[in-house]
Amino acid sequence: MTSDSVFADRGRGLFGWLFTTDHRRIGLLYLLSTTTMLGIGGIFALLIRLELLAPGQQLLSLDAYDRAFTMHGVVMIWLFMVPVLPAALGNYMVPLQIGAPDMAFPRLNLASWYVYLAGAVLVLTGLALGGADTGWTFYAPYHTVTVSAIVPVAIGVFVVGWSSVLTGINIIATTHTLRARGLGWMQVPLLTWAMYATSIILVAATPVLAVVLLLVAADHWLHWGIFDPARGGDPLLYQHLFWFYSHPAVYIMVLPAMGVVSDVLPTSAQRPPSWYKVIVVASVGIALVGFLAWGHHMFTAGMAIEDAGVFGVLSMLVAIFSAAKVFTWVGTLRDARILALRAPLVYALTFIWLFVFGGMSGVALATMSLDVHWHDTLFVVAHFHFIMVGGTLSAFFAALFHWFPKVTGRLYPERLGLLSAGLLFVGFNLTFIPLFLLGNHGMVRRAGNYAADLQPLNDVATVGSWVLALAVLLPVATLVYSAFRGRRAGPNPWRSRSFEWRSDLTPADYARGPYDYDEEPAGHQVHG
Amino acid sequence: MSELTAELRQRRDAARLGMAVFLSSESMLFGALIAVFFALRVDSVPAFHEGARHALLWVGTSGTAVLLAASALAAAAGELAGRGRARATAGCLLGAAALGLVFLGLKLYEYHDHVVHGLVPGGRLAAALQSFWTLYWVTTGLHALHVLVGVAVLTSAAAWSVRTEGLGERAHVVENCADYWHLVDAVWLLLWPMFYLMRGGGP
Numbered sequence: 001m002t003s004d005s006v007f008a009d010r011g012r013g014l015f016g017w018l019f020t021t022d023h024r025r026i027g028l029l030y031l032l033s034t035t036t037m038l039g040i041g042g043i044f045a046l047l048i049r050l051e052l053l054a055p056g057q058q059l060l061s062l063d064a065y066d067r068a069f070t071m072h073g074v075v076m077i078w079l080f081m082v083p084v085l086p087a088a089l090g091n092y093m094v095p096l097q098i099g100a101p102d103m104a105f106p107r108l109n110l111a112s113w114y115v116y117l118a119g120a121v122l123v124l125t126g127l128a129l130g131g132a133d134t135g136w137t138f139y140a141p142y143h144t145v146t147v148s149a150i151v152p153v154a155i156g157v158f159v160v161g162w163s164s165v166l167t168g169i170n171i172i173a174t175t176h177t178l179r180a181r182g183l184g185w186m187q188v189p190l191l192t193w194a195m196y197a198t199s200i201i202l203v204a205a206t207p208v209l210a211v212v213l214l215l216v217a218a219d220h221w222l223h224w225g226i227f228d229p230a231r232g233g234d235p236l237l238y239q240h241l242f243w244f245y246s247h248p249a250v251y252i253m254v255l256p257a258m259g260v261v262s263d264v265l266p267t268s269a270q271r272p273p274s275w276y277k278v279i280v281v282a283s284v285g286i287a288l289v290g291f292l293a294w295g296h297h298m299f300t301a302g303m304a305i306e307d308a309g310v311f312g313v314l315s316m317l318v319a320i321f322s323a324a325k326v327f328t329w330v331g332t333l334r335d336a337r338i339l340a341l342r343a344p345l346v347y348a349l350t351f352i353w354l355f356v357f358g359g360m361s362g363v364a365l366a367t368m369s370l371d372v373h374w375h376d377t378l379f380v381v382a383h384f385h386f387i388m389v390g391g392t393l394s395a396f397f398a399a400l401f402h403w404f405p406k407v408t409g410r411l412y413p414e415r416l417g418l419l420s421a422g423l424l425f426v427g428f429n430l431t432f433i434p435l436f437l438l439g440n441h442g443m444v445r446r447a448g449n450y451a452a453d454l455q456p457l458n459d460v461a462t463v464g465s466w467v468l469a470l471a472v473l474l475p476v477a478t479l480v481y482s483a484f485r486g487r488r489a490g491p492n493p494w495r496s497r498s499f500e501w502r503s504d505l506t507p508a509d510y511a512r513g514p515y516d517y518d519e520e521p522a523g524h525q526v527h528g
Numbered sequence: 529m530s531e532l533t534a535e536l537r538q539r540r541d542a543a544r545l546g547m548a549v550f551l552s553s554e555s556m557l558f559g560a561l562i563a564v565f566f567a568l569r570v571d572s573v574p575a576f577h578e579g580a581r582h583a584l585l586w587v588g589t590s591g592t593a594v595l596l597a598a599s600a601l602a603a604a605a606g607e608l609a610g611r612g613r614a615r616a617t618a619g620c621l622l623g624a625a626a627l628g629l630v631f632l633g634l635k636l637y638e639y640h641d642h643v644v645h646g647l648v649p650g651g652r653l654a655a656a657l658q659s660f661w662t663l664y665w666v667t668t669g670l671h672a673l674h675v676l677v678g679v680a681v682l683t684s685a686a687a688w689s690v691r692t693e694g695l696g697e698r699a700h701v702v703e704n705c706a707d708y709w710h711l712v713d714a715v716w717l718l719l720w721p722m723f724y725l726m727r728g729g730g731p
Contacts, residue, residue, distance in 0.1 A: 104542040169549045177542040203549055207557035211564075215666065224649040224662045226564070232655035233662075237567055241560060 005409060021106035027092030028407075029113050033120065034088055035476070037079035040124075042472060044072035049431075049465035052458050055450055065448035066133035067148065073136025075127075078157045079120050081392045082249060085256035086202065087116070087167045089399050090195040092407070094171055096500035097189040099180025099510065104173040112166035115159060122156030125149075135446060137242060140227035140235035143216050151217050158213040161206045164252075168202030171195050180499075182507025186280075189498050189514040190273065193280050194259025197287040201248045201255075205291070209245035212238065239301055243294035251290040251318075253388045254355075255283055257395030258325055261348045264402050265332045267496040268345040272515035274331030282321040289317045299368045300375045308368040315366035322359050326352060340494070343417030343475075347398035350425045351391055358386030361436070376446075379439025382432045390428050397424065397475055404479060405493045406500060410486030416478040423471035430464030540700040547704040551711045554674075558715045561667045565722055568659045577728030579660030582647055587638040588724035591631050592716060595675075598627035599713040602682065602706035605689075609703070612696035614689050621686035621702070624709060628679040635672050664723055671719060674712045681705050 006024040017025055047068050051060045060068060091109065095102055103109045126132060129149035134142035143150050175188065175196045188196075216238075218224045225231025227238040258279075266273050273279060295303065295311030303311075329352055333339065361383040364370050374380055401417050404410070434457040441457075443450055450458065492501040498514040499505060509516075569576045605620035646652055649662040685705040689695055695702075 105546060108546075165550075165553050169546050169553070172549050173542045173546040176545055177538055203553045204556050207553050208560040211557055211560040214670075215564075215662075218662070218666060222650050224665075225658055226568075226662045226666075230655075231650075232572075232658040234568060234571075234659075237564060240567075241564065244560075 006407065019110070021102070021110050023091050023095050023103045023106065023109060024407075026109050026113055027088050027090075030083060030088035030091060030116070033113075033117065034080050034084040037075050037120065038084075038472065041072055041076035041080055042469060044068050044075065046465055046469060048072060049462040051448055052450070053462045054458075055452050055455060057449070060448060062448050063133065066135075066446070067131040069446055070133050070135050070148075071127055071131045074123060074132065074153060074157065076389070077136055077249070077253075078160050079123060081253045081388065082164060083116060083160070083167075084396060085260070085392065085399070086171065086195055086198050086252070087112070087163070089191075089260070089403075090167070090171055090198075090256065093403065093500055094174060094192050094195050095178070096406075097192045097498065097514070098175060098178065098183055099499060099505060100174055100178035103170045104178055105170050108166055109170050112163040112170070115166065116163035119156045119159030119161075119163065122152050122159060124156075126152035126156060137246070138213075138216055139242075140219070140233070140238045141229070144219050144225065144228040144230075146220070150220050154213045154216045154220075158210050158217075161210050161213075164202045164206050168199035168206075171199040172203065180505065180507070180510050182510035183499075184511070186277070187510060187513040189500075190262035190276070190279050190283075191256075191259040194255045194262065194283050197283040198252055198255045200284075200287045201252050201290065205245045205248040205252075208241060209249075212241045212245070236298070236302060239298050240294070243297045244291075247294040247297060248287075248290045250384070250388055251286050253392045255286060257351060257391045258283065258355075260395040260399045260402070261329060261351050262325070263498060264344045264348045264398050265329055266515050266517070267402070267494050267498065268340050268342065268348070269332055269336030270338055270340075270495065271332065271336055271517050272513075273328060274335070275328045276513075276515065278324050278328050282324045285321045286318055289314060289321065293318060293366075296366045296371070299371045305368070312366045312368060316363055319359060319363045322355070326356060341418070342401070342414060342494075343412075343421045344398045344402035346418060346421035347394045347401065347424070350421065350428070351394040351398065353425070354386050354390035354394060354428065358383060358388075358390065362387060374439060376444055377439035378435040378443050378445050381445045382435035382439060385432050385435070386428075390432070393428075393472075394424060397421065400475065400479060402494070403500075404482070405489035408483045408486070409489055410482055411489045411493060412478055412482040412486055416474065420471060420475035420478060423467060423474060427464055427467030427469075427471045431461050431468055432464070434458070434461040434464070536697060540698075543700050543704055547707055551707060554711055555715075558667070558670070558718075561663065561670070562718060562722070565663050565667070568663070572656050572659065574728070575654075575656035576660050576726070579657055579664065580723060580725070580727035582642075582645070583664070583724050584638050584641060585724050587634050588720050591634050592720050594627050594631045594634070595713045595716050598624040598631070599710055601627070602709040605685075606699065606703040606706045609689055609695055609699035609701075612694075614692070614695050617689045617695065617702060618686040621682045621689070621705070625679045625682040625686070628675050628682065628709075632672060632675055632679070635668065635675075667719060668723065671712070671715055674715070678709050678712045681708055 006022065006028065017029065020026060047060065048065070051058050051065055091103065126149040129152065131148060132146065132150045132153045133148040134146050134150060138150070138154060175192060179188070215226050219227055219233070223231070225233045227233045227235050229235055262273060262279050293311060293315040295307060296315045299308050339345070361379070365374060365380065365383055397420065401412060404412055438454055438457050441454065443454055491503065494501070497516045499510070502509070601620045601624040605617045605624065608617040608620060642648065647661055649658050649665065653661060682705060685702055689702055692698055
């Protein structure tokens, strides 16, 4: 493990960053670019909520509203949430967590960032050309008949997908072949396990999305009509293929977030996770079963009852793995003798809250009889924002605060950190709990207008979106300021036993694992 | 291969695994298209039979033979590289690349023939035939693109193997290039029956 700072030494200046093959610098390049996308996607979110402040038209025409929610989804999902944790955090932490000198393929790693950048530029070009208006799912026949800039957006997402594949290959090969001597699979830190499981999805599912988007571009551009019923195509086939990628993609966003929580909690509680192996098995299990659950997105699109039943049951299997993780996290907290109240812990608790309620509403939605009522309403929007967005955002900030001293060598002001975490909890619930209620009341998604009696709840959600904006801006400002002016941190301010925080590790240290805390209360059985 | 240093062995293992993972990713790429083919075929078998009857069977079949021969040469190159025989390795790789070019030539001839006969989706084709020809162009086009990349990969591997000291210890590079070529070949072994052989009308 290298102990030199990522900011110092070889390759100062812009070129030292643009041509770096240092996994830490590539991670930070990804962090900078994905966080920029979070800002752009967030502006669209604020516009959507502002339009919905009152019934009738406020500041967006119905057409502009379609483009706003489409670009919000496209930018947030493909340019922020899918890449941010694997490519930014994974790049930085996976080699450090397994004692590898770097990723297995450092040049490929840098290439993946440029591929990401090229894709992002294409998507933003599409945005400058007016954006797409099909929704982020590009359903047929919307994509066959739209006059908006669907082609650059779809091709951009296609290109970004390949950067995901390259990152996935790198993480898998690194974890397999570059673990330090003494570090067996069952001593691999849980964040790295999560990144590994995520990479399986990145590598296996992304190519399917790539093919679909190529066909979408051909459909729209060349009028080939593979998904267009007017030309003999099959729009339902599009949905199958799209969700074959996009359902596992949910786990691309959630699995690394779970990994963050799994590693933040033992450090905060100064004790091993209450059941390490369960989290490992559940991570890989979610990655694999996630491939078989896509049909639950299509219950109302024309599906045999029997198929719906099978897809529903398979979807609920994911919930079993997820619940096992939640119980393990809670167990880790339950017997902690000390619990350091720091921002990462509050973010991790926020994650658990959002994940439990997002997940349980997901189990409900995986039941066809209930889904028929909620489908295409704001209930679904609230559900997937809870689980994907809330999950990713809270884990993203937990990770930023938790590993901030590792990356910058400095501390952040804890009060501002706690305030940021509190704002996220309040803002998120304020924004999205009303959407559950509105959806249950029948308010459809993707509509720029609504009946007057729905205004109070919509207003609460809009105010919530402002709190949420603050909850993003405050921590970013805090961390940027602290990176330059924060108090110096020692090498391991949280007294973590995880490998990335320690130096001069021997094979025997690695063999004792990353959760080698000795403050375990007597009489408590440690599993795994 | 017994004298490898630890670092070289680690690099070899990473490279072999990385290529295997990449190829499984590529399999999903073509796998998706193949799944689409069969999903759409279920509802319009006669149209798909008719489409296949318009593809040039002799091109598809000789293309298969050419690709199989190229794969044999690529496999031999991997073996020879392991024994450190640089010139023979390069010869086999260049032979495989040349056969790849022959395949592309055959395919270009066939594409030209299709365009002349209007077998291009989006135009005046009947609706039932649109799906077959869309999939034909997208899938074989994507495959041809892979062949083109493969030719470049094999050619640069040939140049690399005559330049490299201690080729025997770095044979995994050649083996990786050969594996990529085998995938391109294996995909074609599925496309050949899909687009040429399943034309109906007989046992």
